[in-house]
Amino acid sequence: MAAGERSWEEIRKDFPVLDQEVNGRKLIYFDNAATSQKPLSVIEAMTCYYEHDNANVHRGLHELSNRATAGYEGARARLAAYIGAQEEEIIFTRGTTESINLVARAWGEEYLKAGDVVLLTEMEHHSNIVPWQMLAQRRGVKLRFIPITPEGTLDLTNLDQLLEGVKLFSFVHISNSLGTINPAAELVRRAKAAGATVLVDAAQSAGHLPLDVKELGCDFLALSGHKMCGPTGIGLLYGRREILDAMPPFHGGGEMISTVTFEGSQYKPSPYRFEAGTPAIAEAIGLAAAAEYIDGIGRARIWEHDQLLAREGLAVLSQIPGIRILGPLDHRAGLVAFTLQSAHAHDVVSMADQEGLALRGGHHCTQPLLRKLGVPASSRASFAFYNTIEEIHRMGEILKKVQAFFA
Amino acid sequence: MAAGERSWEEIRKDFPVLDQEVNGRKLIYFDNAATSQKPLSVIEAMTCYYEHDNANVHRGLHELSNRATAGYEGARARLAAYIGAQEEEIIFTRGTTESINLVARAWGEEYLKAGDVVLLTEMEHHSNIVPWQMLAQRRGVKLRFIPITPEGTLDLTNLDQLLEGVKLFSFVHISNSLGTINPAAELVRRAKAAGATVLVDAAQSAGHLPLDVKELGCDFLALSGHKMCGPTGIGLLYGRREILDAMPPFHGGGEMISTVTFEGSQYKPSPYRFEAGTPAIAEAIGLAAAAEYIDGIGRARIWEHDQLLAREGLAVLSQIPGIRILGPLDHRAGLVAFTLQSAHAHDVVSMADQEGLALRGGHHCTQPLLRKLGVPASSRASFAFYNTIEEIHRMGEILKKVQAFFA
Amino acid sequence: MNLEELYQEVILDHSKRPRNFGPLPDATVTVRGDNPSCGDEIELSLKLNGDQIEDVKFTGQGCAICMASASLLTLKVKKKDKAQAETLLTGFKDMLTAPEAPESNEALGDLQIFSAVRRFPQRVKCATLSWRALEQALEAHAGSVTTEEPAS
Amino acid sequence: MNLEELYQEVILDHSKRPRNFGPLPDATVTVRGDNPSCGDEIELSLKLNGDQIEDVKFTGQGCAICMASASLLTLKVKKKDKAQAETLLTGFKDMLTAPEAPESNEALGDLQIFSAVRRFPQRVKCATLSWRALEQALEAHAGSVTTEEPAS
Numbered sequence A, B: 001m002a003a004g005e006r007s008w009e010e011i012r013k014d015f016p017v018l019d020q021e022v023n024g025r026k027l028i029y030f031d032n033a034a035t036s037q038k039p040l041s042v043i044e045a046m047t048c049y050y051e052h053d054n055a056n057v058h059r060g061l062h063e064l065s066n067r068a069t070a071g072y073e074g075a076r077a078r079l080a081a082y083i084g085a086q087e088e089e090i091i092f093t094r095g096t097t098e099s100i101n102l103v104a105r106a107w108g109e110e111y112l113k114a115g116d117v118v119l120l121t122e123m124e125h126h127s128n129i130v131p132w133q134m135l136a137q138r139r140g141v142k143l144r145f146i147p148i149t150p151e152g153t154l155d156l157t158n159l160d161q162l163l164e165g166v167k168l169f170s171f172v173h174i175s176n177s178l179g180t181i182n183p184a185a186e187l188v189r190r191a192k193a194a195g196a197t198v199l200v201d202a203a204q205s206a207g208h209l210p211l212d213v214k215e216l217g218c219d220f221l222a223l224s225g226h227k228m229c230g231p232t233g234i235g236l237l238y239g240r241r242e243i244l245d246a247m248p249p250f251h252g253g254g255e256m257i258s259t260v261t262f263e264g265s266q267y268k269p270s271p272y273r274f275e276a277g278t279p280a281i282a283e284a285i286g287l288a289a290a291a292e293y294i295d296g297i298g299r300a301r302i303w304e305h306d307q308l309l310a311r312e313g314l315a316v317l318s319q320i321p322g323i324r325i326l327g328p329l330d331h332r333a334g335l336v337a338f339t340l341q342s343a344h345a346h347d348v349v350s351m352a353d354q355e356g357l358a359l360r361g362g363h364h365c366t367q368p369l370l371r372k373l374g375v376p377a378s379s380r381a382s383f384a385f386y387n388t389i390e391e392i393h394r395m396g397e398i399l400k401k402v403q404a405f406f407a
Numbered sequence C, D: 001m002n003l004e005e006l007y008q009e010v011i012l013d014h015s016k017r018p019r020n021f022g023p024l025p026d027a028t029v030t031v032r033g034d035n036p037s038c039g040d041e042i043e044l045s046l047k048l049n050g051d052q053i054e055d056v057k058f059t060g061q062g063c064a065i066c067m068a069s070a071s072l073l074t075l076k077v078k079k080k081d082k083a084q085a086e087t088l089l090t091g092f093k094d095m096l097t098a099p100e101a102p103e104s105n106e107a108l109g110d111l112q113i114f115s116a117v118r119r120f121p122q123r124v125k126c127a128t129l130s131w132r133a134l135e136q137a138l139e140a141h142a143g144s145v146t147t148e149e150p151a152s
Ligand SMILES: Cc1ncc(COP(=O)(O)O)c(C=O)c1O
Pocket: A033, A034, A094, A095, A096, A097, A098, A125, A127, A128, A172, A174, A175, A176, A201, A203, A204, A224, A235, A365, B254, B276, B277, B278, B279
């Protein structure tokens, strides 16, 4: 901890939800990959908006509407800064899933035709598989998958071959099921060299490490607010300006048009063209507060702490008899999925919950991946910067008990 | 006011935002058709969720996730009750615009083919025009419009003819630009008799009067949470169960699938099939609190008060020299749009704002309608149950001043 | 912790050593049930002779609740007729999903140890998976069932 | 109320009696500008002779700010050369939209009465509509401009 920095202990106090008992035990929230908790500053930013400034945006000429517009467009600027983009490149969506669907619909239906190849990886979340399968059904595009190694990293041996003829390459930055950190910049570089448009699913990285879309070089990037200390109901799609400028709209409605006649309509430029209807105003403001909060701590510092928790988590879990840890053993994110020989993931999670420990069990929206790994379901502990080493040790004790119970 | 009922004065105190000065004057918020204000109970429901229960829904097995799921699915049940539907018939969306786009994409692309007719009205909001124009471009469907009379009501003289061969009829319940209340039940009945599927845009009616989809008989109904005292970022699409069961999905992703393989996916039944990804959990909970709040007052009582405000608003406005009031003079909702001979709508609204009066000026997302009326832009005062007769009288004084200033 | 309530001895025992586990070569009807959200998969096979359930076995894998429930199911319905099995089925489902918890149902016998599952809403589908398969099998429909159903 | 600041006498006067209002039959370039979000529509016509703006007129309708701005524009740029008009254009836009409010700019003369518009962000496009049309006309491109631009 550098001079002047708030301690992790102090920071943890910003999260009211963490201060509670569950089933008579102090809550240990290790389900951060599913959704993160929210600091007071985020909750208050939204309350403040509703109690003082609430109005619809853009077309308003009165004071409240000016404030709401300034808040909403200010949030766009804040998020642009958060990922190194320009304001025009930030489209607010409900989250990663809607962002990817937006690309599949608006970009995919315009630029992809029957036989074109979309390259994915075997470790994608359903939200980066199903939209492309749906597009494949509608348009006849072909899907191709980069395989994974037994360690749970991408097998890049044949990448050049796999990239051949690829129109779009869409991949997950950090796997929510394996903790694998993919070499995003390298993947983007090679895919761009092969002529592909590239989308990065940053759902699991956006709240944890520094992200710069210009450095990454990707064309699209998707993230969810609720996974980075922000509210539910908001996320974004980054699109490179030249791409967005040429892209047809997604939804039709108010705010995204410049002129409507009974015969036809003209659309506004990006980002408005892609934001039909009243947007999630309070949520955008909440998300900006989350970006502010995270950068207040510093993403480099957060990532360092993540790494510490990841190492400790791995060390503690490795000592549970009969455990199988999924994903790589080093260079990984602060989430660890595992199976116990004696107990099914559901039983593990139910029992852990009885001890106040919140884990997630199941397929983590990566059914094809788990099938490939021969794992019907896994349990997952995922950490955030407000988690502690003590909590990880408590987890170790609880899981030992669970293991013994079912053994 | 019946015995035991809270007075409107008391009710008004539930809205913190109303208690402020704007430009040195007491705020008069008459921009309710753009978005409504939120009572404390709605704000607190969301704060409480974030401070105590926040977790991702559905797939979780731990306590917080159970609470979040119960909250989210409870909200679905609450909203189903609010409009007389079954839970399976409620799809949460970002709002009316997304709801209509969902129908245009998922239902429209499945059931409409080139040459099929979609019937709209000339008083539709852009969100009920542009999605169909986009579908027309993609699929070659034809759009037809029910004309309006000079008074601003639907001209139903040739309705039977207009309904001929119509596959989908989509119309606004209450016009946000004219205040016209369309005879929804009759329109639905006649359209269904002609074999059309019917969508009702209830954006402007949902927070103001009792709604029952079974009584209305419509197939789809769309509404926005933020216009009925709920949060931004949430709304819903009601779909009749038999229709939803047969409808293909909208977005692809997590939560909406039952099985995913690299080769293809199977989808869940409604409503989950239409809710890909992490939903707007806190917002759904907030919207349920809004439904609870509104029904606590009673929609019949709210509608009665609306009518009182509408009558008084019309009476006061009629006395402004050189005013032209748009829309019908009786049987109308509590919103009044008008033009002043001497002053452009922008000037009216800017000046009103200087007096703390929030109006909206422009085309109100109904450009084709205003063009037909020969009005480049109008000013609009739209009321909610927390507004008062005194505020309406203040508006009269302010507008007289504005008129005199520019005359 | 009230875990012991959920994982009673009998449940643990049946999940670790499921009875009637294995293929049933002379089955007259086989139904596959899966719970895609967690990976539970079981296959229930019945040998029906008229209205009589002559034999019943299952295979598959799943959590302790799921396995124990299937195991106890086989013990309970073997050698029963369809009507008796249906009564058990209804009683079992009611115990877990009826809006109001029903009175204790003696006819269910051992199966009553699953009544605690009621309080773990996400686990109800683990306990009912094999019973949903049975339901379909009794209608003598081979095929598959899934726990993914609309909120009802 | 500081409304009088926004609607100064000169602005009211020009909006009620716009100067150089009407068609310009011998125009060399005409640009249509519209602000679809509020219905402002103006058409600006220039008669260019080499670098010289020999004549300029406009038609259309819009709010007081929009009309007054167009009217004053015509007075200011008539008989000026392109370079002078461009200097005015830059100065006018900076006055309203530069991130930091610039020092008062004597060269703008009367146009400085629009500086209050800065504080009414939604009205900036009303004031700049005719100037955006001028910008395009100076490049001698007939056509149309719109105020609907990305946040910049
Ligand atoms: C890697 C990854 N991609 C996409 C998603 C989907 O995000 P959301 O549900 O917020 O749309 C998730 C979240 O579960 C994820 O972990």
